[in-house]
Structures are given as structure tokens and as C-alpha cells.
Amino acid sequence: MDKIWLASPHMSDEGYEMQYIKEAFDTNWIAPLGPNVNEFEKELAEKVGAKHGAALSAGTAALHMGLKAAEVGEGDIVFCQSLTFAATANSIIYQHATPVFIDSDYETWNLSPKALGEAFEKYPNVKAVLVAHLYGLSADMDPIIQMCKKYNAILIEDAAESLGATYKGKYTGTFGDYGIFSFNGNKIITTSGGGMLVSNDEERIAKVRFWATQARDNARYYQHSEIGYNYRMSNVVAGIGRGQLKVLDQRVEKKKYIFDFYKRELGSLEGIDFMPINDWNKPNYWLSCITLKGEIKPIDVILTLEKENIESRHIWKPLHMQPVFAQYDYVGGKVAEDIFDRGVCLPSDTKMTEEDLTRVCSVIRSLWE
Numbered sequence: 001m002d003k004i005w006l007a008s009p010h011m012s013d014e015g016y017e018m019q020y021i022k023e024a025f026d027t028n029w030i031a032p033l034g035p036n037v038n039e040f041e042k043e044l045a046e047k048v049g050a051k052h053g054a055a056l057s058a059g060t061a062a063l064h065m066g067l068k069a070a071e072v073g074e075g076d077i078v079f080c081q082s083l084t085f086a087a088t089a090n091s092i093i094y095q096h097a098t099p100v101f102i103d104s105d106y107e108t109w110n111l112s113p114k115a116l117g118e119a120f121e122k123y124p125n126v127k128a129v130l131v132a133h134l135y136g137l138s139a140d141m142d143p144i145i146q147m148c149k150k151y152n153a154i155l156i157e158d159a160a161e162s163l164g165a166t167y168k169g170k171y172t173g174t175f176g177d178y179g180i181f182s183f184n185g186n187k188i189i190t191t192s193g194g195g196m197l198v199s200n201d202e203e204r205i206a207k208v209r210f211w212a213t214q215a216r217d218n219a220r221y222y223q224h225s226e227i228g229y230n231y232r233m234s235n236v237v238a239g240i241g242r243g244q245l246k247v248l249d250q251r252v253e254k255k256k257y258i259f260d261f262y263k264r265e266l267g268s269l270e271g272i273d274f275m276p277i278n279d280w281n282k283p284n285y286w287l288s289c290i291t292l293k294g295e296i297k298p299i300d301v302i303l304t305l306e307k308e309n310i311e312s313r314h315i316w317k318p319l320h321m322q323p324v325f326a327q328y329d330y331v332g333g334k335v336a337e338d339i340f341d342r343g344v345c346l347p348s349d350t351k352m353t354e355e356d357l358t359r360v361c362s363v364i365r366s367l368w369e
């Protein structure tokens, strides 16, 4: 039986990526920076409606540079959604700041406005808020933005998983002062590895490009007045990104088809619920996720699929439950923990055929028989 993946790279049928890579080779723009990088920044920013973008080596690097651009540093508190990938919070530690983890709500699976309100009362001097849009579902941005304004906190969106998803008609990643995207191998579009920081603040984005290119002062020799990083995306990699961006809408469409297929085929099984889709949310359906409330547990589904050579996954383990972050405060209840305990990410690979999807569904259904 062929392996069915959770989400694997899916290059365009048209071969757009190879055209841009070939251009880079033909002109010997193999070194980092070059026309593909500049164009990819412009094209992605334009697509999501941000003014500027800095193409970087990873989404994690984009998070780090976003926090640095926001002047988050030692002694600062940053509120961070607990139910997310560790990279979201690692950037806070890179900047020697202190994370305070915040619970999610069932309506969005993302940052709970109620828990966030409690956190603001407890830490009114918080410097920044890191909200994630997990699995391509958008957080409820209006109350989050309102509170950030009230407390004068900088808002940073981890949209690594939500490129192409909108909240009330506007693309996720463009609500905050900074937004980040990832083009890691399993994301909705990929450059094999890469990321982008977007913002409307031209001067800050220029500064990020400077830091990410080793912070070289404008001199004929190598002079440095600040600590730099080697975080830029290469011109070859950016070529893949430009090609992938052309098929983003197609990928979102296929991801939605996958979600709808599961909902139709599995929705009537007892104790299965699907991730929440709100009126204001047009997700990119990066991963189709379910929660279970009966006898059958996530691990049963995961192991049964694994036996049939099908990859699935637990929901992110909340960061306040991670040994490495045990010393930091947490505000909220047990929602994130409960979604983790009961959640499964189903295979959501856009290369899956209808036959593949039928195979996945019949393996899952066998657990209920």
C-alpha cells in the first residue's frame, strides 16, 4: 500500500517553480538575494494585502525578527498562545523575554479573548502578544486587536499555518503589527524551507533585511554596529516560492475538498466533532482535524492508520505543558489541554486522490464497527 502523508510538498503541475529556478541558474543568481527574492517578497505581500515583506530562511527566523523589530527584549513579557508549535514561543526566549502562556477557546481553537483579558489585567505592562492561526483557522481577531490597542501591546501573528485563510474577508497575517508565514515542507505552499515577515512598516522591514544579512553597515569594508543574523532566503529557494504562490488558491480549494470529504464520510460517527468553522472565518484547511469524545481515543485512530501506512498526528501539545516551558506562567483553563487530549490531525495531503481519501475513511470507520 502506498504511503499517505499528512501533508507533503506539492509542486505545480505547470512547472512554474522550475521556470524560476532555471532563470536563477541561467543568470547565475545562486547566491542569496537576487530578483526571485525581491519578487517573491512583493508578490506575497501583494497577495495577502501587506505593504512589505522580508523573505527569510524559515518561519522561525521570521518570528525571531518580528519580535526583534517590535523591540521585545530582556525583562519584557510576551503573551503567547499555548496551543501551538514550540517555534512560536522559542522566538520569545531567543530575545531573552518572558512568555506567559494563554489558553484557547473551543470556538476558534486559538487565543481565547476571555483568557487574554484576564492576562492583561494580571500583566498590564505586557510588551507584545503572539497569536497563532492553527491549522488554517483564524483566531477571533477583533477583540484581540481591541485589547492590544487598549493596553498598547504590539500584536504579532503566527500565520505559519494559515497562508490563504481570511478573517472577515482580510488575510490572516495582516491584522497585527507583524505577521509571519512559513514555507516549510509540510505547509500549504513550500519552498522546502523558508519564511516571510510582513508588515506595513517599511522602515522596520528594511531593518529586518539588514539584521538578516549579517547587519553590515554601509561601508566599503565589513563594519558592524549591531549583531546580525544569517537569516535571508536564497534566490533559488525564492524561485520555488514564486511558483508555489501561483497555486496557493488551488491548494486551499483542494484542502477544503478534503475537509468536506471527511465531514461527509465520517461526520455521522458517534463522538466525532470537526474543527470549528466560523461565519467570519474562511480557513485554508491546512490540516483537517477532529476531536473525539467517546470510547475511541486519538491514539487508536493514529495507530490504526499507521498500520495501513497512513500518517496522522496528535494536535499540538500545549506549550504550558512542555517541560522546557514549565517555569512560565499560564492564564486560562483546560481548553487547550482538552483539545490536545482529544484531537487528531487527519491526512490532508493535497496530492491525495478520491481513492486515497476513501481508503483513509474506511480505515477510520473500521474502528467504529
Ligand SMILES: *Cc1c(COP(=O)(O)O)cnc(C)c1O
Residues within 6 Å of the ligand: 058, 059, 060, 061, 084, 085, 087, 088, 132, 158, 160, 161, 181, 182, 183, 184, 193, 194, 195
Ligand atoms: C511551521 C510552524 C512554525 C515554524 O516555521 P518554520 O518555517 O518551520 O521555521 C511556526 N509556528 C507554527 C504554528 C508552525 O506551524
